[in-house]
Amino acid sequence: MSAFLEITEVGKRFNGTTVLDDVNLTVDKGETVVLLGPSGAGKSTLLRCVNMLERIDGGRIVLDGEELGWRESNGVMRELSGRAEARQRQEIGMVFQSFNLFAHMTVLQNVVEAPVGVLRRPKREVIEEAHELLKQVGLDHKADAYPAQLSGGQQQRVAIARSLAMHPKLMLFDEPTSALDPELVSEVLDAIKHLAVTGITMLVVTHEIGFAREVSDRFVFMENGRVVETGLSRRLTVEGAENARTRDFLSKVL
Numbered sequence: 719m720s721a722f723l724e725i726t727e728v729g730k731r732f733n734g735t736t737v738l739d740d741v742n743l744t745v746d747k748g749e750t751v752v753l754l755g756p757s758g759a760g761k762s763t764l765l766r767c768v769n770m771l772e773r774i775d776g777g778r779i780v781l782d783g784e785e786l787g788w789r790e791s792n793g794v795m796r797e798l799s800g801r802a803e804a805r806q807r808q809e810i811g812m813v814f815q816s817f818n819l820f821a822h823m824t825v826l827q828n829v830v831e832a833p834v835g836v837l838r839r840p841k842r843e844v845i846e847e848a849h850e851l852l853k854q855v856g857l858d859h860k861a862d863a864y865p866a867q868l869s870g871g872q873q874q875r876v877a878i879a880r881s882l883a884m885h886p887k888l889m890l891f892d893e894p895t896s897a898l899d900p901e902l903v904s905e906v907l908d909a910i911k912h913l914a915v916t917g918i919t920m921l922v923v924t925h926e927i928g929f930a931r932e933v934s935d936r937f938v939f940m941e942n943g944r945v946v947e948t949g950l951s952r953r954l955t956v957e958g959a960e961n962a963r964t965r966d967f968l969s970k971v972l
Contacts, residue, residue, distance in 0.1 A: 722782055
């Protein structure tokens with residue numbers, strides 16, 4: 719049986735510099751996998767390739783049996799049209815380091831905008847669902863507030879609800895707490911913990927090792943654009959890691 723997300727021999731270069739080097743990774747449906755590693759390891763670039771914000775230079779990425787960004791026609795692989803690629807991207811939710819909320823819209827309007835404007839879903843139905851999603855991240859009482867009236871942690875939780883409103887098959891988190899003050903980190907991590915038990919498939923870039931050990935099923939340690947080690951997250955200790963480079967990294971961040 720194939721994995722839900724299959725990343726096979728993926729390569730990516732920027733201006734002649736190799737950023738992803740023959741990356742292989744699988745994620746099963748409903749699984750939470752964390753990407754760990756030093757800055758510049760290629761973690762964020764890998765997420766951007768999965769979400770087709772960056773075009774890969776080699777390899778394949780397949781989500782739920784469908785190749786991302788390409789289709790086969792008469793034995794030849796061709797890039798998808800802009801419309802077809804946009805359809806695929808709608809199935810992948812992504813939460814960035816920055817919150818990217820629309821400043822002129824209320825919290826509720828931020829969550830409702832894409833399902834109504836892009837998916838053409840009935841507005842009344844979407845509003846009802848948006849309130850439920852805001853409850854899920856603990857912010858339904860802020861539905862009428864504007865982003866400037868929220869803390870960074872609250873804004874990031876709205877960003878999570880906004881992504882979920884599109885009913886994604888896969889959620890990507892690119893260091894979702896790195897832009898937050900330390901006292902606000904836990905509220906965002908708690909929201910992601912809640913998502914993990916709902917069964918949504920997630921790929922998370924994070925430096926929060928305790929969170930990774932508690933919430934994720936597996937970890938992937940990357941360095942210099944390559945996967946160095948993968949394993950069960952309960953092994954995320956200096957003693958439990960098998961690769962010397964992974965152990966060295968953990969000894970510095972734990």
